[in-house]
Amino acid sequence: MILRTVPALLVVALAACGGEPEARPDPSPAPRLAAALDGLCRAVGLASEGDVDGAGRLFQDRTHAYLHELADRGSDAAPEPTGRLLEGKERAEAAFAGPGPSDPVIVQYLVDIDQAAREVARELGMALPPPCRGVVA
């Protein structure tokens, strides 16, 4: 079953106004995608240094909300990476919320989110910001 949401349609419609991203990709990354992935990258850095609380705050403040919007847009076009994106987000949030996995595991959760988010954005024809240096693909 193909499931679409009205907001998703609206976002796609709005994105189409600028000139059909799949046909004529905008060479510069969308600012909110870039801001979200930058926050994710910095969260990876903090978690790598053992500052899991700081990583969680940064993730919540800079990245979390946009991941939902990206998932909204990607759920039709790319359900597989969108599913991984949302599952990874849930794991990371659970890890940030309480005692749980070790720091390296949390770093891996964030890396997985970064990869899934980039896959979804790529499927949507969005230009991607440079990879995070702290992320080993």
Next chain:
Amino acid sequence: MRRRALALVAAVVLAACGPDGRSGEGPAPPGTELVAQVASYDLAADMDARLMVGLLTTENEFVSGGTVDMTISFLGETRAEGRPEVVHEVTGRFLPLPGSPEPKTDRPFLGPASEGQGVYEVEPIRFDRPGIYEAEVTADLGGGDVRSGTAAFQVLPEPLVPAPGDRAPRTENLTVASDAPPVAVDSRAETGGRIPDPDLHRTTIADAMASGRPVLAVFATPVYCVSRFCGPVTEMVEDLADEHGGDAAFIHVEIWRDFQEQVVNRAAAEWLLHDGNLNEPWVFAIDADGRIAARWDNVADRSEIEAWLERLA
């Protein structure tokens, strides 16, 4: 029905493609520095509605707290045409996301999600005709920093989702006793390995209605949520169940049978799926007579739900 859905899409596309070609993703043009997102679902003409708009920046910071000015304009019946016709000039009050910190000031401010998240709500508001509308939202952040954003939305001829006064569908939703994968009962079983709120999955809407109990039902997919409000709203209903469990049956209906395969649970489809479109989360209050007393789309208002529950006590 399908024709109407297609018309809806076409209309929104046309309405969205205004003279500035503004995209929800692109940089905001000068003078409209905020990204405005209409968070309401199923707005319909000739009925009391909730209009909710979220405001954020291209840096993913949120506008929270206080009130904002909203100018609502009618753009056309099926597409944006002619001059926008102002139909409402209203004030939106900040409605925090359940579990989000209370705003630190009485006026709108810009900050990260950890300092406050929510939407600006106008309730009730009525639209006298269906069509394509636009909300221009202006926030005075103080110190001469006044920012605005616009968002288009559609008002339907009639609601698609069960509305107050309607008979509630007698739905056989999945429960912990169902022969179904745990993740189909609650998506959080996918990552947590267990259903975190089993008490909200012990009975069906049909059984609760048959026993004459009022029902508070939340339709949400906490893991596969694309609106970012599902988890907090579901947790809020869990809290309310702890506090008011004797007054009503509290039921969580998971949306997805299988997200990867895009299969929706039948119970969610009965209530929410129309022509391939489904929005969530929703919270429904069902009176003991089986009629819908109230409904809350997306960002549910805890105080209003509590008021309904207290009337039952």
